[in-house]
Amino acid sequence: MTDTIDTSLSIPKNTSEIVHQGLKKRYAAEKRFRRYGVVAVCVALLGLVVLFSSILTKGYTAFYQTNIQLDITFDESVIDPKGTRKTKDLSSADYAALLKKAMRTQFPEVKTRRDKKKLYNLVSSTAVFALRAKTMADPSIIGQTHSLWLTASDDVDMLIKGHIPRELPENERRISNKEISWVDQLIEAGSLEKQFNRQFFSAGDSREPEAAGIKGAIIGSFYTLLVTLLLTFPTSVAAAIYLEEFAPKNRWTAMIEVNINNLAAVPSIVFGLLGLAIFLNVMHLPRSAPIVGGLVLALMTLPTIIIASRAALKSVPPSIRAAALGLGATRMQTVFHHVLPLAMPGIMTGTIIGMAQALGETAPLLMIGMVAFIVDVPGGPTDPSTVLPVQIFLWADAPERAFVERTSAAILVLLGFLVSMNALAIFLRKKFERHW
Amino acid sequence: MTFTKTLALTALTVAALANINAAQARDQIRIVGSSTVYPFATAVAETFGKTTEFKTPVIESTGSGGGLKLFCAGEGDNTPDITNSSRAIKKSEVDRCAKNGVKNITEVKIGYDGIVFANSRKAKPMTITRKQLFLALAKDVPAGEGKLVANPNKTWKDVDPSLPDLKIEVLGPPPTSGTRDAFAELALEGGCKKFDWLKAMKKQDKNKYKAICHSIREDGGYVEAGENDVLIIRKLEANPKAFGIFGYSFLDQNGDKIQGNLIDGQEPTFENISSGAYPVSRSLYFYVKNAHVGKIAGIAEFIQEFTSNKAWGEEGYLADKGLIPMPMAERNKFSEEAKTQTNNIQM
Structure with missing residues (x-):
């Protein structure tokens, strides 16, 4: 240190020499400052990337929704036994019965009451409203059988998307081994699929996540x-x-x-x-x-x-x-x-x-x-x-x-x-x- | 050009604003109140809206206290018709209602909710008593007969040698929450009562007794984690050494990540809470303004939907959402009283 000070003091200099001597230092300062700037931008970008990627990886799956295909028979004796086709009768009909019947036909081996309830719960409870809306919009559908894609319940959806891991012990997940076996059967039959979640953009809020929209x-x-x-x-x-x-x-x-x-x-x-x-x-x-x-x-x-x-x-x-x-x-x-x-x-x-x-x-x-x-x-x-x-x-x-x-x-x-x-x-x- | 256009637009907006005042008759039920009842009330409201010709009721989650404040502000279109509550209405709130002209209120009990003391599945479960919970979480704990000291317990082991050697770290709701009130009343007071001299104090000086039994420590052992229970669950997942306090429905939905600990030897399960064996459970209510029934369309029908077996029964859709149903006889009693509006609060 003392050496450098000594030399700088001992040598007589003109203005250009002084400028030259300081130049290296000034360039270094500028370089340093630029580096700080780049680091600051990188930190900000990194924060942004982390935020975006965490939201994106968590959120993109919601644009797809698991749906189950069922053959629904719009049975007149269930929907409109009197044959009036009046809005009031159609509005209060038991559409859940149609759904239950379709599920029973799909899985004839399910017998006990407890198991049946679990079986019905594979399909979202809001699917009933979809059947109701379909019938009310076009009453001529009564008496016909249609193969419809219905929204699966949130638990099935979470299982398919991997948010409920299959390898967990049965008592720790919301979906039992039996339900998983039914889901696997549906997948094999090609009647369970992830499809574009149209409801997310066309519906209002709901208490059932699978039916909630923005x-x-x-x-x-x-x-x-x-x-x-x-x-x-x-x-x-x-x-x-x-x-x-x-x-x-x-x-x-x-x-x-x-x-x-x-x-x-x-x-x-x-x-x-x-x-x-x-x-x-x-x-x-x-x-x-x-x-x-x-x-x-x-x-x-x-x-x-x-x-x-x-x-x-x-x-x-x-x-x-x-x-x-x-x-x-x-x-x-x-x-x-x-x-x-x-x-x-x-x-x-x-x-x-x-x-x-x-x-x-x-x-x-x-x-x-x-x-x-x-x-x-x-x-x-x-x-x-x-x-x-x-x-x-x-x-x-x-x-x-x-x-x-x-x-x-x-x-x-x-x-x-x-x-x-x-x-x-x-x-x-x-x-x-x-x-x- | 732009100026005249914008002027015209402003005039239009102002005119529109003036119009609203005139056309304000309400055709939609308005509900406020407890965030604990909110998931159940919203489920009923949605079904009600989709299966009847009435509009879906609007439900605000304001907390039990906030809901009753709005509810008791008076009668008329701009006050709510129903308020949800995770505790029974207080005397002071009844007085407030009466003062503002709300003289007829029907109380409907809808079921039970357990408050769970949970931790991450990655950690070992802990069996704890209410007395131990009180000693771990109270602000002041008894040290011999008639004496109180600031809570000296730093670890669970300090509380009782049978408990693990872990720092006491409990995440729970803030003082504004009904869940916290209920936890203090049921768990802490339950443990507090186990000390005979404190129990004796209840008769002599009720306020002091309450202050001792309901005060939660503020030295870091109890962490206020906000009203968001999902957040508490995420924090428990990240920190297996911590415990959390929240409603049973959140345990029900997240059983793969967290476990409910045994309190007084009872596991927080659907069966134990509904039978009353689990000690930390409370009743949930909603209150209806009788004067609005008949004036606002659909209130009677909404109550009917709420108190029907397909909603609040053992197999109803509310049970799927985590509500613990009342026994059949109690359900029948409340649904009958709700229908006829006979269970009025005494003013």
């Missing part, structure tokens, strides 16, 4: 976001334009600005409490409805979009305004004919990111009753409904094993929506962005 939640999310968008977009753009282009710069506007920035950082649950106090208790809007969810989320995203819109307006060069004013346009004409169109890509990006944030929100919806079990797919913004993240939250808490993969699958769908929204934001920015 359509209700997706439609609920759609209505909620629609209300949010209709409310926030005009309000926040108007607020941003006024504050940026028209408002005098005084103590009041400064205070408003501080408050807007503050609101953007308020935890979302606070907006939920506000929604409960105002929209439900004072205005008496319906509980669990997307319209209230939309209002609450609108309050939440308002500051985000205002801030983004103001930044977009600020980035339009003053020369554009000066030119418009110089040609005799009024200030309003300047803003609406020139500044706003140029700022639009930025405003859109901010709005989409705000909407994506609203799409992923659960906490404020807890307070206004949107965290609920809702089977019916909502038909409008005032019908009770949940949203996607809430559905994920509810499924994550359900005891049935089969809900684990469905939870991950719902997360995949939500991530899909978020990724496409963000991609759209980037696309819009790249396409319409102007450089000055």
Whole structure:
């Protein structure tokens, strides 16, 4: 050490020598910094990959569902003994009997009551509703025999997908050796298959995992976001334009600005409490409805979009305004004919990111009753409904094993929506962005 | 252009909002309450919705206390019709209801739920008594007659030499949970009563007795793991040295990963809980606002579905979900009372 200091002190040097001496060190520092950067990016990517792959490996199986093929005889003496074909009679008929009979024909050797009950449980308890719906849609089916694919119960589904290991001792798994032997017989006969899980996208929530779907939640999310968008977009753009282009710069506007920035950082649950106090208790809007969810989320995203819109307006060069004013346009004409169109890509990006944030929100919806079990797919913004993240939250808490993969699958769908929204934001920015 | 368009849109939205207030009559049953009853009530609601012409009831999982608070807020369209509860209604809640004009409530008991003390299948099962559970989990434990000390037990072996030499680590629900209330009342108090002087205290100073018997240690032996029982099960799987406290239905569904430990020599099985042999089991209820029956379509039919044998019977679909059915005679009594709404809570 002392040596190097000595030499550096002893040699007289000019500026270029000094620069040369330090150069190696400076290059090394830059290299080091770049390496840190690469490491940081790698760590972030690794986290993302681990997260995605764990969700993907857990969730992809939910897109397939085990189905069992059975020859169902739509026996008139069971469904409609009086032969009336009235909706009321068809609606209350014992469709479970059809299913039981088909199972008994398939497995004639099963005799005891206990075994029969187990046998019937191979098929989902919701298969009965499917038979009912089929008959009600087309009563002419009565009297005919059809070979139908029916949803298997969640235990069979979990066995086929390997989530219930066969090698476990019998008393430790939810499915007995006998049931497994029946399942194997069905597989051999070619009447048990994994098929695309259409119900997952076409049904609402259900207590039976094999029948649960996310359509209700997706439609609920759609209505909620629609209300949010209709409310926030005009309000926040108007607020941003006024504050940026028209408002005098005084103590009041400064205070408003501080408050807007503050609101953007308020935890979302606070907006939920506000929604409960105002929209439900004072205005008496319906509980669990997307319209209230939309209002609450609108309050939440308002500051985000205002801030983004103001930044977009600020980035339009003053020369554009000066030119418009110089040609005799009024200030309003300047803003609406020139500044706003140029700022639009930025405003859109901010709005989409705000909407994506609203799409992923659960906490404020807890307070206004949107965290609920809702089977019916909502038909409008005032019908009770949940949203996607809430559905994920509810499924994550359900005891049935089969809900684990469905939870991950719902997360995949939500991530899909978020990724496409963000991609759209980037696309819009790249396409319409102007450089000055 | 954009401005006028957006203005028009805002106007439309506001108009739509104003409309809702006018058209608010409800045609759908609303249910709130216990997260323990939630899996059962939702199963009934779904069947009800799919087999009748009525809409499927909306069920919110708010916890027993939260549900009764909403339920007792008053009568009318914007209050719930039914609340589920994993414990009987308290006197204070009845008073609150009465104060807000809810004067007629029917109580319906639906069955039993066992609270299990479970660990991972990878670990050895442990046989434990309620007294040992109390000594392991209470905040203060007795040290001789009339004296209490802060719980000194660090391992199960400290509690009783017959138990394994493992650190006491129990994952359970937070104080807001009905499961925790029930566990404290049934398991801890059950063990607490085994000390004669504490038992004698019950008569003299009930509040102090309760404070001693129901308080759970806060020094790390008992870990609050949130209301999510699935999470507790995952943690038990990852840590075979830990134990967990949750409802029987979760044990029923995850028997390949976790095992229920014997309490007072009784295994937490369907048969033992329903016969009452297993000591840590509680009753589950729902409460109906009588004034809403007939006004909101379908309430009577929903109660009928819930109290039918195909739902809550021994072979019913609720038993498949983990509900422990009541004996036949008790079922008949409650279903009759529910139908006629005669089992009213005394105001």
